[in-house]
Every structure is written in structure tokens, then in C-alpha cells.
Amino acid sequence: MIRILIADDSRVISQLLKIIFESESDMQVVGIAADGREAVRLAQELRPDVMTMDIRMPVMDGFEATRLIMSSQPVPIVVISASVDDAELRTTFRAIEEGALAVIEKPVGLSHPEFEAMRREITDTVRAMAALKVFRRRAQAKQPAQPMVEAERVPPGRVREIVAIGCSTGGPQALQAVLGTLPASFPLPIAIAQHMSKGFIGGLAEWLRSQSLLNIRLVTHGEQLKPGTVYFAPDDFHLRVVRDAHGLVAQLSQEGLINGFRPSATPLLQSVAQTCQGGGIGVLLTGMGCDGAVGLLAMRQAGAHTLVQDQVSAVVYGMPGAAIAIDAVDRIVNLKHMAAYLQSLAMPSATGALRTAMIAASH
Numbered sequence: 254m255i256r257i258l259i260a261d262d263s264r265v266i267s268q269l270l271k272i273i274f275e276s277e278s279d280m281q282v283v284g285i286a287a288d289g290r291e292a293v294r295l296a297q298e299l300r301p302d303v304m305t306m307d308i309r310m311p312v313m314d315g316f317e318a319t320r321l322i323m324s325s326q327p328v329p330i331v332v333i334s335a336s337v338d339d340a341e342l343r344t345t346f347r348a349i350e351e352g353a354l355a356v357i358e359k360p361v362g363l364s365h366p367e368f369e370a371m372r373r374e375i376t377d378t379v380r381a382m383a384a385l386k387v388f389r390r391r392a393q394a395k396q397p398a399q400p401m402v403e404a405e406r407v408p409p410g411r412v413r414e415i416v417a418i419g420c421s422t423g424g425p426q427a428l429q430a431v432l433g434t435l436p437a438s439f440p441l442p443i444a445i446a447q448h449m450s451k452g453f454i455g456g457l458a459e460w461l462r463s464q465s466l467l468n469i470r471l472v473t474h475g476e477q478l479k480p481g482t483v484y485f486a487p488d489d490f491h492l493r494v495v496r497d498a499h500g501l502v503a504q505l506s507q508e509g510l511i512n513g514f515r516p517s518a519t520p521l522l523q524s525v526a527q528t529c530q531g532g533g534i535g536v537l538l539t540g541m542g543c544d545g546a547v548g549l550l551a552m553r554q555a556g557a558h559t560l561v562q563d564q565v566s567a568v569v570y571g572m573p574g575a576a577i578a579i580d581a582v583d584r585i586v587n588l589k590h591m592a593a594y595l596q597s598l599a600m601p602s603a604t605g606a607l608r609t610a611m612i613a614a615s616h
Contacts, residue, residue: 255380258295261285305333306348320348323353332357334358360372413534416599418538419517422540424449428457428461429464435595441480443484444492447516448540490515518544519546526548
């Protein structure tokens with residue numbers, strides 16, 4: 254039985270969440286906190302398997318509550334936020350920075366047409382998070398240089414054109430680790446399909462901009478893709494990469510859900526396979542489900558280089574594991590080494606210097 258603690262100052266929302274969870278045969282709500290201070294106290298007393306955390310609460314907000322819980326009595330935390338304004342979005346992603354594992358939109362009423370989809374997202378996410386082991390957060394210290402995985406040799410005449418990334422649950426933390434380490438001079442555009450509740454992707458891009466030297470933005474239809482820039486698929490749009498006379502261009506569409514998602518990683522990766530053939534670099538990071546696996550296989554079959562995050566560093570191993578299962582993966586890389594590995598792929602002339610670092614075990 255998954256024991257759940259709910260933290261939300263709205264009695265309506267907390268009771269709705271209780272109904273959602275207790276309609277599942279494997280879930281039990283063991284407590285409800287109406288403010289952040291009570292959430293911290295109940296987390297220590299009840300030792301739940303997972304918590305849901307509102308951000309805007311009296312006495313103590315969800316960010317501070319998350320920080321205290323993760324530094325003393327760590328519990329897997331899922332932020333459930335209204336995403337009503339920029340201030341709340343900023344605080345939401347600060348909670349992710351402090352160790353919260355996922356962000357989900359607050360549920361709508363039982364009679365709303367989107368209720369069932371939101372109910373399923375909430376219960377699936379909480380179920381996945383409850384199985385994880387989390388560790389006490391300590392003050393961030395300067396990290397020593399990390400060993401890296403040796404890059405594949407680039408065949409003569411092949412030019413890398415773009416990095417395409419798919420991710421889901423745990424993606425914000427993984428993207429922070431990768432994008433926060435890449436230099437402003439990174440020579441390729443990076444296109445990303447991140448599964449996220451509606452209303453949060455802009456806040457994610459803004460938060461990552463504060464963590465990275467790269468230019469990070471939501472992409473627009475027809476936009477030219479430039480080196481050193483990170484392009485996120487916006488809410489409710491698939492992102493594909495096509496080519497015109499001037500180079501690579503973003504193409505957005507609102508066709509049907511793919512693997513249950515829009516944006517989906519699969520059409521992004523498939524488009525890079527078709528447009529760039531061996532010039533693409535395909536990446537799947539942490540995430541539930543199998544989205545992106547078929548797209549990564551298409552990239553590998555087109556001659557692109559494909560990699561996934563390793564199981565040790567992933568919050569959820571569904572997407573990388575699904576790609577491995579269909580032989581879509583050239584290399585498995587620990588998250589700590591991912592940025593250096595991407596640099597060595599994108600800048601082959603620099604690999605001699607990079608390879609002086611200790612080569613980590615992989616694949």
C-alpha cells in the first residue's frame with residue numbers, strides 16, 4: 254500500500270486528491286496538511302511513501318517546506334501547482350531544485366471532461382515516485398571535474414547538425430544537469446520534447462535560463478534553429494525539424510497525441526532522422542513510458558548517434574529502457590558525464606583534450 258501525505262491549503266483540492274488516491278486499490282491517504290509547517294511536521298511523524306505539495310500555502314510555502322523535508326526527512330515529493338502566475342511558477346521550479354521530483358497541474362472537478370486524464374496522470378506519477386529512494390539534500394558544494402565517456406569517432410566528412418532530446422518525469426532535473434554544464438559556445442542547436450502538464454513549460458524554460466549559459470526558449474513555427482540555443486516544444490504542439498534553403502527549421506503541429514503525448518519525443522526524433530540522417534544526435538533522458546524509443550531507433554538506423562541516460566542516474570527508467578529493449582541505443586551515459594559527452598560529439602576537434610580525462614565505464 255502506498256501511503257500518501259497531501260499538503261494543500263485548499264480543502265476542496267485536498268479532498269479531491271483524497272478521492273482520487275483512495276479510489277486506487279494500492280493507495281492510502283495517511284494525512285492532510287493545510288500549510289507548509291504542518292507538512293514538515295506530518296512528514297516527520299507519518300513517514301509517508303510519497304507527498305503531494307502545493308506551492309502557495311500560508312505560514313510556510315511549498316518551496317520552503319520541500320527544502321526542509323529534503324534536508325531532514327527526505328520523501329519523494331510531487332508538486333501539484335495551479336500554475337497561475339509567474340511568481341508561482343518560479344517557486345515551483347525552485348522546489349524542483351530542492352529535490353521535488355515532478356510537477357503536475359492541480360486536478361479539475363469530477364464532472365470536467367479532462368478529469369479522467371488528469372486523474373490518471375496524478376496516480377501514475379505518484380505510483381512511480383513512491384517506488385524511488387530519495388536522499389537528504391545538502392548545501393551545494395563545488396563539484397570536481399567529472400570523468401567522461403569517450404565519444405564515438407565521427408566518420409570523415411560527417412557533420413553533426415543538431416541534438417534532439419526527449420524526456421518526461423525527472424526531466425527538469427536532468428536537463429538542469431546537462432544544460433547547466435554546456436558552454437555558451439556549444440556549436441549545435443538543441444531541440445527538446447519534454448512531457449509536462451499544460452502551463453508549466455514556459456516556467457521550465459525560464460528556470461533553466463537562470464541555470465545555463467545557453468539561450469533557452471520556447472520554439473515558434475518556422476523558426477531557424479541556431480547553434481548554442483535550446484528550443485523547447487511549446488504546450489500542446491509536436492515539434493519536428495525540417496530543412497529549408499537557410500538550414501534547419503522548426504515545424505509545429507497539433508495533430509493527434511502520439512504515445513499519449515503532445516509534444517511527443519517520437520516525431521521530433523523521427524524528423525531529425527529523416528532531415529539530418531547521420532548528422533543528428535538523439536538522446537532520451539529519464540521518463541515514464543516508451544515515448545521516443547521508436548524515434549531513437551529511426552535515428553540510429555539513419556546513421557545518427559543515439560544515447561540514453563543510465564538507470565543509476567535516472568528518476569524513472571521507462572523511456573531509456575524502452576529504447577534499449579528495441580536496440581535503438583549506441584551508448585548509455587551517466588547523467589554526470591552527459592554534457593561532456595555531448596561536447597565531445599559536437600566538437601570532434603576538441604576530443605583529444607577532452608579525452609585526457611579519465612574514461613568512465615559505459616554500455
